[in-house]
Amino acid sequence: MGTIHPLEAQAYFERKYGFVEWVKRYSPMDELLFTVLSQNTTDLNSAKAFQNLINAFGTPEGIARQSVQSIANQIRVAGLGNIKSVRIKKILAEIKRQVGSYDISFLSDIGTENAKKWLRSLDGVGPKTAAVVLCFAFGMPVMAVDTHVYRVSKRLGWIDSKISVEKAHDELESIIAPENRYQLHVYLITHGRKICKAIKPKCEECILVKKCPSSLIRS
Known part of the structure; x- marks a missing residue:
């Protein structure tokens, strides 16, 4: 057949x-954090972990100021808390180093392929995480x-x-x-x-x- x-x-x-119909889910930075939390867990658990982070620390800047352990305590519901907390800290630090802030909205201006490459260059961001961010936060034509x-x-x-x-x-x-x-x-x-x-x-x-x-x- x-x-x-x-x-x-x-x-x-x-x-x-x-x-x-496409509907924007989160801001680009929030989408990235949410998608990292969604790795190897359910949507329900990742949503709870993300809400815990936001309730506790407010913004990416607030999260970046926290210790790895403090972040891990808030995201345990998503599983692999000790691994994902390190990953989140590294991602935030690298974005701050490269961009000077925690705003990744510039990705909409550099083209889909360049945006993919930039996201995938971040430690802990693979093809799926990059694609989800570009798809749901930017509406880019990625799979x-x-x-x-x-x-x-x-x-x-x-x-x-x-x-x-x-x-x-x-x-x-x-x-x-x-x-x-x-x-x-x-x-x-x-x-x-x-x-x-x-x-x-x-x-x-x-x-x-x-x-x-x-x-x-x-x-």
Whole structure:
């Protein structure tokens, strides 16, 4: 069975889940902090940890003044608190060193590829974190790949089953048009959570069942 083209899949998803419109989530700096906290945890836990940080310290400047231990105490709910607190301190220090402040809004003026490279140069910021910040804070046409996007894309045959999640970002961008990346990112996450689950996918309920090369249902 052949695979379905991303644009065709998007049309199916839109009929199933409705049209997705881009909405800015946080300021660029807050989005970066939130996304670092979201690494290897759930959205609910990362949201709690982020709110704890803001409630306790107020701003990136306030967070930067704290000790690693003080930050770790506020973000334990997100897991890996001792690691993420060090990461946050290093990121804030490097941004202050390079920019002179904690404002990264300048990324909107240097182009998508340069913005990616700049973010990825920060210790603790990989392809996913960079893509999420650029997508949700700036509305840039990048493809953020989380566990759901990664799994569903492999099952649909859009990326090789053995490709790393890091390399999947560039691979998916090579086959998905810029104007479709945000919508497909959201749709693939939604579909992965509701239907194309890691264990026991609900192929019998999938709108792509007849076009998916990994379908467990054969006609």
